[in-house]
Amino acid sequence: MSTFIGMRSEVSLVQWMSDGASDHPGPDAVRGFVVAAKAGDVAAFGYIVELHESRVFRTARAILGSDSDAEDAVQEVFVRAYRYLARFDESRELAPWLYRITANVCRDLAKNRRRHHGVSIESLHLASSQSGPFESLARQEQRELIREAIARLPYKEGAAITLRDLEGLTTREVAKALGTTEATVRSQISSARAKLRKYILRIERRTS
Amino acid sequence: MSCPRDSELALYAGGELKGRRRTWTDGHVRECQPCAKKVGEFHVVRSAVASSAVTIPAGLRAGIRVSVLDRIALDDGGPASRNPLLAGILWACAPLALLAGVAAVWDLLTSEPEMPPLRMAGIAAEVPEGALLLSRQLNTVPPESPGRADSLDEAFGALDSGELIFVEAGEGPGVLAQLRIQTADASIEIHWLID
Numbered sequence: 001m002s003t004f005i006g007m008r009s010e011v012s013l014v015q016w017m018s019d020g021a022s023d024h025p026g027p028d029a030v031r032g033f034v035v036a037a038k039a040g041d042v043a044a045f046g047y048i049v050e051l052h053e054s055r056v057f058r059t060a061r062a063i064l065g066s067d068s069d070a071e072d073a074v075q076e077v078f079v080r081a082y083r084y085l086a087r088f089d090e091s092r093e094l095a096p097w098l099y100r101i102t103a104n105v106c107r108d109l110a111k112n113r114r115r116h117h118g119v120s121i122e123s124l125h126l127a128s129s130q131s132g133p134f135e136s137l138a139r140q141e142q143r144e145l146i147r148e149a150i151a152r153l154p155y156k157e158g159a160a161i162t163l164r165d166l167e168g169l170t171t172r173e174v175a176k177a178l179g180t181t182e183a184t185v186r187s188q189i190s191s192a193r194a195k196l197r198k199y200i201l202r203i204e205r206r207t208s
Numbered sequence: 209m210s211c212p213r214d215s216e217l218a219l220y221a222g223g224e225l226k227g228r229r230r231t232w233t234d235g236h237v238r239e240c241q242p243c244a245k246k247v248g249e250f251h252v253v254r255s256a257v258a259s260s261a262v263t264i265p266a267g268l269r270a271g272i273r274v275s276v277l278d279r280i281a282l283d284d285g286g287p288a289s290r291n292p293l294l295a296g297i298l299w300a301c302a303p304l305a306l307l308a309g310v311a312a313v314w315d316l317l318t319s320e321p322e323m324p325p326l327r328m329a330g331i332a333a334e335v336p337e338g339a340l341l342l343s344r345q346l347n348t349v350p351p352e353s354p355g356r357a358d359s360l361d362e363a364f365g366a367l368d369s370g371e372l373i374f375v376e377a378g379e380g381p382g383v384l385a386q387l388r389i390q391t392a393d394a395s396i397e398i399h400w401l402i403d
């Protein structure tokens with residue numbers, strides 16, 4: 001009954017089943033998906049999307065600041081990834097390449113978005129309930145405030161801090177994703193952290 | 209000895225300072241209370257950023273993939289263009305993920321002109337604790353048992369932990385089977401395509 005003869009995604013299937021609840025196949029399985037997708041296997045590409053859409057969404061959501069923009073970004077990232085997949089060297093890791101595409105897509109979307117809703121982090125309005133020591137705020141409220149603030153950073157700073165402090169990439173990996181140097185990335189994340197710190201202090205000062 | 213600039217302390221807090229700059233800042237921060245306070249504030253910033261991540265809404269996941277695959281199908285520039293059969297499968301896959309287009313899928317597949325003879329294959333998966341079956345679907349059935357499709361399509365059912373789910377598929381070009389399970393912390397998708 002269960003004869004798996006001639007299936008394209010055999011590697012991934014075995015991986016999936018042996019992992020139980022895990023939704024992360026190993027690097028070899030991912031490489032298998034890439035090879036299959038390059039050969040035109042759309043189901044294999046579907047796996048690739050499934051495996052990476054969470055982190056692409058998370059990154060785009062942080063940089064762009066809204067679910068709907070992030071959704072648009074995720075779609076565009078994977079459409080571009082598929083289009084350029086033939087150029088991707090499957091001996092390399094897929095995630096850094098996808099981060100790079102994500103950064104490019106977010107940059108394009110951010111241009112449009114900011115043209116329409118350009119409010120800088122410095123002039124971000126704080127509701128009256130958002131006051132007192134930052135750490136005393138409810139966790140959900142902290143998160144909302146920081147999300148809003150990151151999305152109001154200049155694109156490059158927002159992208160750099162998201163990749164570094166939210167996604168946990170090294171400065172070298174961030175530099176690769178953003179197509180820049182490590183020195184530039186350090187300057188961007190330093191500037192972003194300084195702005196976020198001032199923003200948090202501004203929240204705290206509202207009571208005094 | 210003058211205090212480091214804020215930009216320097218911001219990097220120090222993130223571990224991006226190296227070598228002598230790091231060693232010097234280490235020493236300074238131990239001695240200088242205002243700088244130690246700022247470093248603490250940068251740590252708060254970093255952890256606030258780290259914990260601000262938004263997870264992808266469950267409802268979006270399937271929708272995103274469907275849209276991506278739809279757009280790929282329309283895109284002549286990608287690898288899919290080399291294989292017209294796969295484009296057909298792709299169109300079948302999209303309504304599957306929407307969990308609503310079973311009839312449409314069925315129409316698509318039955319209208320596929322040159323389907324070679326099918327053999328049987330299958331898949332079994334053990335259900336993790338607290339799992340919810342999102343869908344169990346096939347986009348084709350063996351022509352010799354045309355009633356099978358009804359029994360192979362289920363959606364949004366509660367599952368017993370440890371239950372084995374079987375999906376049987378006619379094996380042949382163009383068969384795509386899909387099993388989607390949701391647990392508290394993972395979404396598992398098993399689907400496979402037969403050459």
Ligand SMILES: [Zn+2]
Nearest residue numbers: 211212240243
């Ligand atoms: Zn000092």
